[in-house]
């Protein structure tokens with residue numbers, strides 16, 4: 564067995580600092596970068612981001628939808644991106660937000676978590692809205708492959724509250740139990756959560772999660788690094804802030820922005 568996802572993530576965060584670079588090649592962004600909205604444009608975009616972030620970011624999170632738009636040609640670019648990030652020592656969280664009945668979930672786990680799969684990555688985002696138990700097989704697969712999952716608990720979009728505020732506490736409790744039950748829960752368990760930095764407060768105790776906390780919402784969606792520090796101070800060592808548009812706006816300044824956010828988060832969460 565190799566190192567668990569939590570061990571690799573801890574090492575990456577300690578070495579490079581707390582930041583996940585979101586890789587979201589929106590068509591408008593490709594145009595702003597002077598690139599075609601095409602698989603070739605996507606590929607150029609990805610090369611630039613990997614070159615800029617390779618040795619300064621601990622984690623990168625490609626958003627699968629922007630690659631799926633192009634069918635098999637986009638997926639080929641995504642496969643190459645995952646492999647380039649791995650080679651650069653950047654942990655990969657593929658943002659696919661999967662969640663299905665257990666037998667189908669097993670196939671998703673095979674696609675993204677099995678070592679040797681063309682789209683293998685270190686972790687994926689999943690949702691628990693078919694019942695947390697429907698994720699059991701995916702959790703077992705993550706543990707068996709030294710990979711991880713990030714379970715949506717409270718997302719950053721304004722529509723999230725009506726449904727998620729009803730169940731977030733239950734989801735956080737289930738994540739804590741899954742990590743505690745895992746042999747690999749030190750230094751960080753295999754099951755992380757996604758909690759946005761945009762609400763005014765979290766409203767739940769996070770100390771017993773034993774897993775990483777992926778935090779979107781900074782920059783384009785209005786939250787600041789100081790909001791992250793304020794909301795997540797009890798688990799600040801486990802926080803992985805994720806920033807996409809605010810670091811990608813200008814192709815000539817990706818490295819500068821990644822480094823600036825990383826350093827600011829390191830200071831605030833240190």
Ligand SMILES: O=C(O)c1cc(=O)[nH]c(=O)n1[C@@H]1O[C@H](COP(=O)(O)O)[C@@H](O)[C@H]1O
Pocket residue numbers: 585587624626658688717718719720757758759779780781782783784805806807808809
């Ligand atoms: O799972 C996510 O990454 C995610 C969760 C969430 O609550 N909100 C959220 O915006 N995201 C993702 O984060 C990216 C947007 O990040 P920004 O461009 O930094 O706002 C998109 O890929 C979203 O799908």
